[in-house]
Amino acid sequence: MGFMVFCKWLEGLGYSSAIRDADWLFPTIETVHVLALTLVVGSIARVDLRLLGITSRQRPVTHVIAEVLPLTWVAFGLAAFSGFLLFSSAAVKYSSDGPFRFKLVLLALAGVNMILFHGVTYRQVSKWDAVARPPAAARVAGAISLLLWIGIVFCGRWVGFTTSAL
Amino acid sequence: MMMYLSRWLQATWLCDYFSSTSWVVPTVQSIHILGVALVFASMSLLSLRLLGFSSSRQSVSVAALPTLAWLWPALVVLLLTGLVMVVSEPERELLNQTFLLKMVLVAVAAVASGLLRRSMLRHRQAWDAPEGRKAAKPVGVLFFLLWVAIIVCGRWIAYTQ
Numbered sequence: 354m355g356f357m358v359f360c361k362w363l364e365g366l367g368y369s370s371a372i373r374d375a376d377w378l379f380p381t382i383e384t385v386h387v388l389a390l391t392l393v394v395g396s397i398a399r400v401d402l403r404l405l406g407i408t409s410r411q412r413p414v415t416h417v418i419a420e421v422l423p424l425t426w427v428a429f430g431l432a433a434f435s436g437f438l439l440f441s442s443a444a445v446k447y448s449s450d451g452p453f454r455f456k457l458v459l460l461a462l463a464g465v466n467m468i469l470f471h472g473v474t475y476r477q478v479s480k481w482d483a484v485a486r487p488p489a490a491a492r493v494a495g496a497i498s499l500l501l502w503i504g505i506v507f508c509g510r511w512v513g514f515t516t517s518a519l
Numbered sequence: 520m521m522m523y524l525s526r527w528l529q530a531t532w533l534c535d536y537f538s539s540t541s542w543v544v545p546t547v548q549s550i551h552i553l554g555v556a557l558v559f560a561s562m563s564l565l566s567l568r569l570l571g572f573s574s575s576r577q578s579v580s581v582a583a584l585p586t587l588a589w590l591w592p593a594l595v596v597l598l599l600t601g602l603v604m605v606v607s608e609p610e611r612e613l614l615n616q617t618f619l620l621k622m623v624l625v626a627v628a629a630v631a632s633g634l635l636r637r638s639m640l641r642h643r644q645a646w647d648a649p650e651g652r653k654a655a656k657p658v659g660v661l662f663f664l665l666w667v668a669i670i671v672c673g674r675w676i677a678y679t680q
Contacts, residue, residue, distance in 0.1 A: 383674065384670075387670060388671075392556075392560050393556075394560070395555075395556035395560020395563075398556065399561070399564070409585075507546075510545050510549045510552065
């Protein structure tokens with residue numbers, strides 16, 4: 354109940370109505386969201402593919418992660434911010450949309466997977482850094498991450514499908 | 520010409536099937552987005568390397584060649600999913616200026632990457648030398664901007680009906 358009140362309040366804020374009223378604001382913010390999310394998913398996929406031992410096998414895992422993660426974080430910040438703006442413009446509608454809620458659940462799971470990987474498996478990385486095929490725990494983390502992010506993309510597309518004609 | 524092509528496609532059973540089976544178009548669009556993610560992220564990482572903003576200390580050719588090599592298979596996946604979308608909603612794409620512009624940009628990007636890859640394979644040492652590193656910077660910027668433009672066009676097809 355309290356969450357609905359919060360959503361209604363978000364919708365009533367100045368910037369939310371501005372996004373609803375202007376023709377070009379929503380499409381522009383949405384485009385930024387798409388650009389940012391493709392960078393997030395694509396860059397994470399590069400790390401996951403290395404963890405699975407499929408690509409860049411000759412490069413140490415730590416090198417791949419060191420190169421990719423800054424891009425991932427910047428892109429994620431942009432995606433989250435633009436996503437929040439889009440959400441605010443119709444918070445009540447989105448918060449009760451099935452695909453949107455599922456997308457948030459998947460995002461949370463992806464976060465948990467990442468924290469577990471970095472907190473546990475990655476601690477031992479010096480032992481398997483240069484190995485072409487990382488140990489099972491790393492491969493599992495990579496596979497779960499890939500599946501979750503593919504799911505997030507599908508959910509995101511379905512939100513657009515179920516909440517508007519575009 | 521686009522009018523005839525789109526009318527012809529509209530009359531096919533494939534178009535009927537794709538557009539009446541409600542999950543086909545969003546699913547294919549999602550696969551298309553995943554393909555875009557791989558291409559754009561790789562291109563962005565390549566641009567960052569060429570501009571010297573990356574932690575990887577690879578030479579220009581080592582930084583660029585693997586990425587350029589598998590760009591083409593990725594583009595094939597994008598083309599195939601794109602084809603399904605055009606067949607299911609021919610008018611939405613073929614009669615749309617933004618879509619046609621996007622196709623032109625994709626062709627430019629594909630040809631440019633092919634030429635760049637050839638040049639790097641033939642003149643590897645020149646590209647890896649300091650002058651080559653300098654020349655690689657505007658190339659990195661250009662490729663990044665091209666793909667941003669392509670993605671923006673892709674999204675704006677929906678808004679310029």
